[in-house]
Amino acid sequence: MENVLAQAKKAAEAAEVFRVTAEETPVQFEANRLKHIQSKQSSYTALRIIKNGRIGYAISTGAIDVPELVSTAVETAEFGIKTGFELPPPTPYPEIKVLDPAVSSVSLDKMVGLGEEMIAAVRGYNREILCQAEVNKEITSVRIINSRGGEVNYKQSTFALGIEGHLIRDTDMLFVGESASSCHPISETRSITDVVLRQLELARNQALLEGKRMPVIFTPSGVASAIIPPLMAAFNGKIVLEGASPIGNRIGEPVFDSKLSLRDDPTVDYRPESRPADDEGIPSRYTPLIEEGEIANFIYDLQTAALAGTRSTGNGTRNSSGMLAPAPTSFIITPGKTTFEEMVNDIKEGLVIEYLMGAAQGNILSGDFSGNVLLGYKIENGKIVGRVKDTMVSGNVYHLLKEITAVGSDAKWEGGSIYTPSLYCPVVSVAVKK
Amino acid sequence: MPDIEQAAHRLAEIIKTHHADYIEARLEKSRSTYIKYRGKELESIGKTSSAGGNVRALIKGGWGFVSFNSLDDLSERVALAVKQAELAGGEKSELAPVEPVVDKVLTEADSNPAAISLEKKKLLLDEYNDIIWAVPKIQTSNISYGDSCKKSVFLSSSGSYIEQERADVTLRLVAVATEGSDIQQVGLSLGSRGDFGKVTGLHQQVEEMSRNAVGLLSAPQVKGKEYSVVLDPVLAGVFVHEAFGHLSEADFVYENKRLGEIMTLGREFGSPELNIVDTATIPGLRGSYRYDDEGVPATKTYLISEGKLVGRLHSRETAAKMKEKPTGNARAVSYRYPPIVRMTNTFIEPGTATFGDLIGDIKEGLYVKNWYGGTTSMEMFTFSSGEAYRIRNGKIAEQLRPVTLTGNVFKTLKNIDGIGNDLDMNQGGGCGKDGQMPLPVSNGSPHIRIRHCLVGGG
Structure with missing residues (x-):
């Protein structure tokens, strides 16, 4: 890396070398049985230079050919965007715990055992369920050095468990599932399988719903699948800068219900999306996005912040091809005080949405969403009476979140990077196939 | 670049010293270029070189x-x-069982995007961006161009040794229009198996896309309910991929007895006019190849013939377990993943109806075009249109906001009651499954009509 930086400095005004290496061990179960044990070693090196005020990029996986990497970066800099920022100088970083050395010493046998335990628990409910499960451990090392002397070094561990159950009756298919992740090893599977068993129990009967406008409770996974994707786009500084965010010019305004608060937070200890610095060496910090319904901030990387005349929020993130852009770390919605049961009890006729399939594939910039309720339940007179099918829900998150009846006290992590409670929305449009 | 051929020869020797029922190795090296615009400015431009391999x-x-x-x-x-x-x-x-293959498949010289200069690529994108911005009320644009050239070596303990090269070009353009707090967008996705010419000369299409985005600002939303819908070939291609293609991937079925019973060959899924094919053997399409990532030669597989289920897509393992013939559909998105059962180029074969026949007797319905995306859970699927128009009394009427359509595969295919005579393949898609994406595929169809299709409204 030092050699890459030294050569790049000779060819450009400024340079930064980013290197990530990862060792990952997924253990996979198919059709209730152990099927695959994998081991994945990977690394890539990304060089970013500033030459004649323009940015050049080159990325290489595996062994590095230094002269080639530098000349490619120089070639692309000729056409590159004009830079408006300086790379960070040496800076102190917050102490955020993301490494538990115990993860790398979890044995394959132990991982196999965790998978078997989850499958046994779910099949204990119903022998006909076909399960897929995965147990995964990963150790990642990140190093960044730049021509101003800035330097970041950290190691991160991730341990993840997940199970999906599939139950077929005639041509009717039911999907249930749950997952969990942490920087610590996870040795307890019950909290995961209990969620699946509860889904199976609630979906035991089918219920007929009539298409109309009705109250809807989005469970944490329902919020993650339907409501979060448009918000992730709207708070992205890049989309704000382009004028394509519907809330881009509304800082300080009460756009949402005052019960709603949202922050981006890479500083929570032992979470897989946490980190001491972002991918261009800016110290991590948490950024309030919605404070009691008011728009508070947007997220930025160095270049976007420079163009917008503001400062990076430490959200510079590299995608799989190494390119930098602002991206959320962990999106955290502040929990409320209402329990899930209280929400259900409050509804005479309504719907609980656990998973909305296809919700993020429309015009998310406008906040519109529309999807099929892959897993959801009908509420009748304050009780869940069964699973709904052939049901489509659509709406606009800005209308939907303007008035929330209640924010749940049941917040949990969804998919590793979203922490959210259930949200109870008073009026949502529901269409049902007859 | 590292010498993967030399490493492959070393691996072939090492594999001989191990005892296993089967061992294979795949080595790859690739070079790719990407150019992205956001708004009037170039956002990033870069090049990536990658090399690696795997053993299974x-x-x-x-x-x-x-x-x-x-x-x-x-x-x-x-x-x-x-x-x-x-x-x-x-x-x-x-x-x-498959015959061991020793072969070398090289790309043709005229389909090598690496031979075209960055400057030429950028000039083309500048032209497209200028066209988007020339349309009033355009707030911003997104252009994302990528190309790659990949060489892979596959070898196995049964004696196969296959070198293959492939090139891929993709282009996605999006125009975003705003008025007050309303934001609408229309996109265009294209791709080719390495032929840069396929993404040139789109100036008129880019302008139409931009005007469509502005048009959406004044378009009303439809009410969510069941409609008769006519799908254009692009969206019908996404529909056939999501609604039926994934269900015919044998890895979902081979260890799932219940699903196996549902997916019995001979089961009636649609009208006798309905024929669905998957094939990697058509030259020039993005899903095409000579050998899959298990070294099995590509085939043409009828999934549905005259409305009945007649075939499915296999890896060597799923074929053996279901006692059917391998179809050469085991594919991996890169050396970082094992091959799994995937589609290649999937399409509905053309029928006889003209576009006029399809819309002629629809009193109130929707004409849906172009795509945002689609997803499936096997039984249920959703897919979303990029554009929508009302059909009133057999004629295309006003423009509407794009819609999401949903259905149940066992019912919806039976509700296709009209198949056009105008097959067109969409090359702009990328498929995702089990974390492996985007895999180059293409899908296609003629215009089709579906009765009683559930549409989400506003």
Whole structure:
């Protein structure tokens, strides 16, 4: 890396070398049985230079050919965007715990055992369920050095468990599932399988719903699948800068219900999306996005912040091809005080949405969403009476979140990077196939 | 670039020293270029070079898989894959027999995007961006161009040794229009198997896209309910991929007895006019290849013939377990992943109806075009249009906001009651499954009509 930086400095005004290496061990179960044990070693090196005020990029996986990497970066800099920022100088970083050395010493046998335990628990409910499960451990090392002397070094561990159950009756298919992740090893599977068993129990009967406008409770996974994707786009500084965010010019305004608060937070200890610095060496910090319904901030990387005349929020993130852009770390919605049961009890006729399939594939910039309720339940007179099918829900998150009846006290992590409670929305449009 | 051929020869020797039911290795090197615009400005431009490989071993039905970037320590990688397979195995290994293949498949010189200068690529995108911005009320644009050239070497313990090259070009353009707090967008996705010419000369289409985005600002939303819908070939291609293609991937079925019963060959899924095909054998399409990532030659597979289920897509393992013939559909998005059952180029074969026939007797319905995306849970699927128009009394009427459509595969295919005579393939898609995406595929269809299709409203 030092050699890459030294050569790049000779060819450009400024340079930064980013290197990530990862060792990952997924253990996979198919059709209730152990099927695959994998081991994945990977690394890539990304060089970013500033030459004649323009940015050049080159990325290489595996062994590095230094002269080639530098000349490619120089070639692309000729056409590159004009830079408006300086790379960070040496800076102190917050102490955020993301490494538990115990993860790398979890044995394959132990991982196999965790998978078997989850499958046994779910099949204990119903022998006909076909399960897929995965147990995964990963150790990642990140190093960044730049021509101003800035330097970041950290190691991160991730341990993840997940199970999906599939139950077929005639041509009717039911999907249930749950997952969990942490920087610590996870040795307890019950909290995961209990969620699946509860889904199976609630979906035991089918219920007929009539298409109309009705109250809807989005469970944490329902919020993650339907409501979060448009918000992730709207708070992205890049989309704000382009004028394509519907809330881009509304800082300080009460756009949402005052019960709603949202922050981006890479500083929570032992979470897989946490980190001491972002991918261009800016110290991590948490950024309030919605404070009691008011728009508070947007997220930025160095270049976007420079163009917008503001400062990076430490959200510079590299995608799989190494390119930098602002991206959320962990999106955290502040929990409320209402329990899930209280929400259900409050509804005479309504719907609980656990998973909305296809919700993020429309015009998310406008906040519109529309999807099929892959897993959801009908509420009748304050009780869940069964699973709904052939049901489509659509709406606009800005209308939907303007008035929330209640924010749940049941917040949990969804998919590793979203922490959210259930949200109870008073009026949502529901269409049902007859 | 590292010498993957030399590493492949070393691996071939190492594999001989191990005992397993089957071992294979795949090595790859690739170069890719990307250029992105956001708004009037170029956002980023860069080049990536990548090299790596994997070893996969099968023992008593259990698979071990090791992937790596570094081509050192190959002996240890093979040993680890074998050890993992031993730990995972406990039953019987089953793989459909295939003849070992020794072959070399090189790309043609005229389909090498790496030979075209960055400057020429950028000039073309500048032209497209200028066209988008010339339309009033356009707030911003997104252009994302990428190309790659990949060489891979596949070898197996049964004696196969296959070198293949492939090139890929993709282009996605989006125009975003705003008025007050309303934001609308329309996109255009294109791709080719390396032919840069296929993404040039789109100036008129780009302008139409931009005007469509502005048009959406004044378009009303439809009410969510069942409609008669006519799909254009692009969206119908996404529909056939999501609604039926994934369900015919045998890895969902081969260890799932219940699903196997539902997916019995001969089951009626649609009208006798309905024929659905998957094939990697058509030259020039993005899903095409000579050999899949298990070294099995590509085939043409009828999934539905005259409305009945007649075939499915297989890897060597799923074919053996279901006692059917391998179809050459095991594909991996890169050396970081093991091959799994995937589609290639999937389409509905053309029928006889003209567009006028399809819309002629619809009193109130929707004409839906272009795509945002689609997804499936096998039984249920959703897919979303990029554009929508009302059909009133047999004629195309006003423009509407794009819609999401949903359905149940066992009912919806039967509700197709009109198939056009105008097959067109969409090359702009990328498919995702089990974390492996985007895999180059293409899908296509003629215009089709679906009765009683559930549409989400506003």
